[in-house]
Amino acid sequence: MGYRKVAIVGAGLTKFVRRAEETGQEMAYLASKMALDQAGLKLKDVEMVTVGSAPDAFDGVHMKGEYLLSGAGGNGKPYIRNFVGGGTGVFAPIHGWMHVASGACDVCLVVCSEKMSSCHPHPQGAFLTIFDHTTEQPLKPTLIWIFALEMRRYMETYGLTKADVARVAVKNKNNALDHPSAHVAEAVTLEDVLNSEVLAEPVNRLDISPSSDGAAAVVLASEEVAKRLTDKPVWIAGVGWNLDTAYWATKDLYYPRYVEKAARMAYEMAGITEPHKQIQVAEPYDPFDYKELHHMEGLLLCERGEAARLTAEGYTARTGNLPICPSGGALGVGNPISATGLMKVIEIFLQLREEAGKRQVPGKPRVGLAQAWGDLMQVGTVIVLKR
Amino acid sequence: MKIDQVPMKGLTSEEYERAIKIKWQPKLQYAWDNGIAIGKYLAGLKEGKILASQCIKCGRIMLPVRSFCELCWRPTDGEVEVKDTGVINTFAICHVNWDASRLRPDEPRHIPAVIEIDGASKGQGIMHVIGNVDPKKVKIGMRVRAVWKPAQERTGTITDIIFFEPY
Numbered sequence: 001m002g003y004r005k006v007a008i009v010g011a012g013l014t015k016f017v018r019r020a021e022e023t024g025q026e027m028a029y030l031a032s033k034m035a036l037d038q039a040g041l042k043l044k045d046v047e048m049v050t051v052g053s054a055p056d057a058f059d060g061v062h063m064k065g066e067y068l069l070s071g072a073g074g075n076g077k078p079y080i081r082n083f084v085g086g087g088t089g090v091f092a093p094i095h096g097w098m099h100v101a102s103g104a105c106d107v108c109l110v111v112c113s114e115k116m117s118s119c120h121p122h123p124q125g126a127f128l129t130i131f132d133h134t135t136e137q138p139l140k141p142t143l144i145w146i147f148a149l150e151m152r153r154y155m156e157t158y159g160l161t162k163a164d165v166a167r168v169a170v171k172n173k174n175n176a177l178d179h180p181s182a183h184v185a186e187a188v189t190l191e192d193v194l195n196s197e198v199l200a201e202p203v204n205r206l207d208i209s210p211s212s213d214g215a216a217a218v219v220l221a222s223e224e225v226a227k228r229l230t231d232k233p234v235w236i237a238g239v240g241w242n243l244d245t246a247y248w249a250t251k252d253l254y255y256p257r258y259v260e261k262a263a264r265m266a267y268e269m270a271g272i273t274e275p276h277k278q279i280q281v282a283e284p285y286d287p288f289d290y291k292e293l294h295h296m297e298g299l300l301l302c303e304r305g306e307a308a309r310l311t312a313e314g315y316t317a318r319t320g321n322l323p324i325c326p327s328g329g330a331l332g333v334g335n336p337i338s339a340t341g342l343m344k345v346i347e348i349f350l351q352l353r354e355e356a357g358k359r360q361v362p363g364k365p366r367v368g369l370a371q372a373w374g375d376l377m378q379v380g381t382v383i384v385l386k387r
Numbered sequence: 388m389k390i391d392q393v394p395m396k397g398l399t400s401e402e403y404e405r406a407i408k409i410k411w412q413p414k415l416q417y418a419w420d421n422g423i424a425i426g427k428y429l430a431g432l433k434e435g436k437i438l439a440s441q442c443i444k445c446g447r448i449m450l451p452v453r454s455f456c457e458l459c460w461r462p463t464d465g466e467v468e469v470k471d472t473g474v475i476n477t478f479a480i481c482h483v484n485w486d487a488s489r490l491r492p493d494e495p496r497h498i499p500a501v502i503e504i505d506g507a508s509k510g511q512g513i514m515h516v517i518g519n520v521d522p523k524k525v526k527i528g529m530r531v532r533a534v535w536k537p538a539q540e541r542t543g544t545i546t547d548i549i550f551f552e553p554y
Contacts, residue, residue, distance in 0.1 A: 017397025122487035148479030
């Protein structure tokens with residue numbers, strides 16, 4: 001389709017923590033420096049920079065893109081912030097891909113930095129204004145409402161139990177024990193999840209990922225530059241993104257059609273016709289445990305309603321047929337919104353390079369996928385990577 | 388620097404308490420316009436009616452009301468009154484407030500729901516809350532009706548419907 005080939009040639013990641021002493025800028029610097037060092041590049045080699053960060057309300061910093069500029073190495077360069085809510089973390093490398101695939105530049109730095117801990121008493125309060133100001137906010141909604149509503153609709157449609165869903169939290173939190181960035185890696189059991197505090201039935205505390213501070217960065221390069229820099233480039237084979245209506249209560253919440261549309265776009269570009277067979281490792285977005293199941297189905301990695309059974313059978317374990325969230329995901333590694341999405345892209349990058357250490361999935365995977373999701377059950381962002 | 392040598396450690400609660408911090412509590416106020424379509428919707432609520440928009444091209448009767456049909460990309464063809472009854476598409480029983488603070492045991496639970504309104508096209512739902520019911524008895528598919536504030540107390544807001552109750 002006339003796109004130039006684009007590779008990821010370096011990645012950087014901070015720890016995900018509950019409260020970082022570092023500012024968003026400082027975290028962006030740490031991740032960016034690490035990514036450039038790994039790529040063997042200096043800042044002067046970076047031609048363009050794109051930054052992803054979630055709503056300004058979390059940090060209380062307006063014009064956050066401009067604020068993060070220096071930490072992200074964007075001084076005096078073509079620089080822009082991208083934003084599609086919780087989908088930002090996977091959209092950011094898609095945005096970077098546009099820069100390089102179009103021929104606008106050969107080297108683009110992609111940075112996601114998120115400081116969730118500044119908002120008090122809890123960043124959840126900052127989500128109030130995502131709801132319609134006239135028809136919804138007067139009902140005093142909390143963010144958990146919309147997840148609880150979707151989770152119940154999903155469970156009811158397929159007759160799933162709480163345990164069917166909670167197995168995802170158990171898998172991911174245990175996977176995160178092997179991730180050096182993990183915020184709350186815990187050897188939790190199914191009983192721990194089911195017995196955790198009930199927040200909004202059917203959602204318990206441990207069904208939800210923790211709010212974290214953290215940053216991630218990747219360096220993208222054109223084919224010629226990538227081959228010069230590394231003998232292990234990981235290619236961006238396909239990208240897709242899609243947004244559905246903000247009238248969230250008018251679409252049946254049991255199935256994320258917008259994720260399917262984003263996935264189909266990415267699969268077509270990547271030449272993937274049978275995703276359940278061709279995708280060998282995947283990192284769908286898992287801010288809540290049921291979301292991983294929901295997204296596996298939307299990504300066409302299994303039949304609708306089948307994801308919970310596959311999880312129970314170990315199919316999605318790190319050693320299973322289709323490892324899902326071998327990183328530990330948002331549930332285990334933590335959820336600094338935009339940085340989480342990019343962490344997932346980095347996990348696939350490492351898995352395809354066979355550099356994931358204890359998290360390495362067997363079978364020398366060649367094709368992997370990362371996906372993020374966000375807004376009012378609205379946006380799917382998908383990236384397919386190949387080595 | 389190797390990817391496994393990740394920087395940062397995070398503050399403990401004690402360190403966080405000791406740390407020098409700048410606090411800011413914004414006191415911002417906004418006056419949100421209702422817009423053309425929602426303005427009519429709110430005027431309808433004040434009269435105890437739920438209005439929906441219709442598009443004669445795709446035939447949809449749409450909630451929430453809207454000035455333009457986002458599928459046909461044309462202006463909607465006015466509003467029609469739909470029923471103030473409907474079916475619970477999904478619901479939750481919430482034990483926390485909007486800022487994540489916990490409800491006291493004696494406070495009633497919030498029961499948000501997506502309600503498909505009778506008379507609107509299939510699946511055209513709105514978010515509201517369910518009341519006057521034992522939370523344990525709420526089910527998907529349950530029929531509910533609007534419980535309105537008395538006419539003289541209605542102000543043209545979504546809370547003119549106090550809640551929806553099973554019937």
